[in-house]
Amino acid sequence: MSDDRNIIIGIDLGTTNSLVAFADEAGPRLIAGPGGEDDVLLPSVVAFDDAGRFQRIGGEARAHAVEQPTTTIHSIKRLMGKGVADLADDLLRLPFRVDRRKGGDGRDVAAVVVGEKSFTPPEISAIILRELKARAERHFGCSVVKAVITVPAQFDDAQRQATRDAGQIAGLDVVRIINEPTAAALAYGLDRTEHATIAVYDFGGGTFDISILRLEEGVFEVLSTNGDTHLGGDDFDHALIDLFTREIREQFGLDITTPTIKQQLRTLSESIKVRLSNRDSAPVEIAIGDDRVYRRSITRAEFEAMIAPFVDRTIEACSRAMKTAGLTPPDIQQVVLVGGSTRVPYVRRKVAEVFQRQPYTALNPEQVVALGAGVQASLLAGVQRDILLLDVTPLSLGIETLGGAMGKLIPASTRVPCRATESFTTFKDGQANVKINVLQGERELAKDCRSLGVFELQGVPPMPAGIPKIDVTFLIDANGILNVSAVERRSGQSAAVQIIPAHGLTRDEVRRMQAEALVHAREDMAAHHLIDVRTTLEFDLHKARQMIERYGHLLNPEDRDALASEIHDLLEYAKQCTDAHALNARREAFNRRTIPLAERAMSEALQEPQGTRV
């Protein structure tokens, strides 16, 4: 396949669903999957077999989630860029196993364990990205390597890095990471000359973001952003699951611990949530074995009381975002809703209240981010040049200072790209390395912020303590990702910066995973091919057997026996053969041998109606 066309695709890699889009002069469009035009949502679910071999993806994988809860991986986005220590609550709820990744020099990187194998979140996400890439390649009829991927605005550096790593593992060149609410604003494609202040309320399956943007002369400028990377529609489901679990325990003295029932409750809760979006109550029936059934009905009022604490948190974040931008509700001309959770009527009501305005919902809230990613991709590809996106960094960046305080270098909501320079020196005579703990967060103490990792400056010229002056530049690029460089001021020499990511993968690991993924993809393809050949062969042999039974008398007995034993041998061979090519060659040879019989059988069959049989 050629890739001479400068195609850049836009990808919304979501907690629940993922989508791929592109834009041309006619505007942004979604790329559909094999199911036809409406098959645009790829459920972000990947299923493995018990040995940890890739099995299914998307809707098919989700359909089997109840049967194989421990090997069906969903909500992987919640694990991106995280350590096991960060995930305590999630891990109790997830039906699959998550453990600390082995062999990681003290880093805490979460990994999903399936059978003997373990997968880091970027590797699982890469499987989803590969499928989206394949859809785009089928659509364009050529290879596609460049992509824009969206992330929640509140994603920290580790989570953004993990997303970029996932792209690389999937064989994609991630030309830009953009924030989901910003993408949504782009999707609305407001007129270049329009002046407006827009609030984007993005409440998805696992994350919440609020961004306030100003549009002026084709420049989309993010004024402020706020939110919570651990707040979403999943929490609504969990509230329902917790309620059912509690009541079942009270009524029947039964503890729900099996992954299958947990997964069933999850599926049930999702449908209750959907049902209550347009009805006032939803009946619940759960068979818990021994002919016992747990029954109740959930009213919309009950559901709203349950989710109110979560929705309140989003509303508080909206107020904070307005405050940071120095705005009040009347200053905002448009409120845009994004994400599946904004389908809940209670959420819409609360948003209308806080902004004193009915939200705008012309576009499908589940598609708008992908469409915006497609628009940004077309801007980068040079399809259109008149729109510019100026985004901000969601979190303050700082370093750990003596005494464990957070020394802020770049405050939250600073326009990116941005940079800060800080001088460091040595504590001991002749000290060659200086370690800097880089932090992200809004708290005063380093231990309450998130460590992005330890940056080690190496090759400091030997000098007495306190004499070297190393200027370290922290640059947050347009992707919101940190780049660190260092120069020793006296010597003018740039010092090497060795990064040990606290929760991420090293460059070498990502490269290795990319190579492995390629091999796996080939193996998967080969395995797939083998299964196809085997199935076809079995079908051919079955037909041949039928033919012998019916028309075997047309052959001389030796030939007939030879053919029968060949069928037997081939069936045995097919069971152990792992080489699709060799098997197919045998299949074709066998089919050639049956041609004479087939021809005779054919002419015999034509005479049959006249009816003489020996």
Place this chain on the structure above:
Amino acid sequence: MTAEGPILPAKCLRCQSTLTSPIVCDGCRALFSPPPGTDYFALLGLPRTYAIDEKKLNAAFRGLARAVHPDRFTGESQEAQSLANRLSAEVNQAFHVLSDPVRRADYLLELAGGPSAAEMREVPDGFLADVMVLREEIDQAKSADDGDAIERHRESIAARRQDNMEQIADLAETSADLGAPERNLMRRLLNSMKYFDNLLQELAADPLAVQWSEPRPSGRADVRAG
């Protein structure tokens, strides 16, 4: 493609167009590292003065932000992209500093030779004692829930802040010609600004506690306690 040197070359080294900006060529879109000593005013193509035309500043920023943004260099070399990121960070920082009167005055003082806030932490004589008295009075008014007293304090502090800012502005207008004693005075006045801001913030109600139940007139809300 880097043009190092103290003087801005008149012509682009790549396409020979006349340069109007120290970091980007209008003709061929080439980017350059700014010559050492390029200040934020020069970066944005504005005169080095305290009084600033906000419209011109905004237009200059938007134009330059567009020209050097990494989005424009997606297909180009790693070096070009990394330079675009560095220059965008510079342009953003320049706008951040120049668009705010206090930061702009502080920057002019730095260009004039300082002292910086780190070098000199003092505030004008008697100022801290004033602040302590004020803070006590505010606490009393707050605990007595005396809305009128709080509003009187807010108005008087806002007026003092305004007065302080005007003094800073006067000095900043002629910052290049200021002697050391005047620069020290400017430093002290600048240092006192954050005390005014903190006091005003204490007097404002917590916006999270405010219910936006009824429509408000447009513009910045005047949030009051009580």
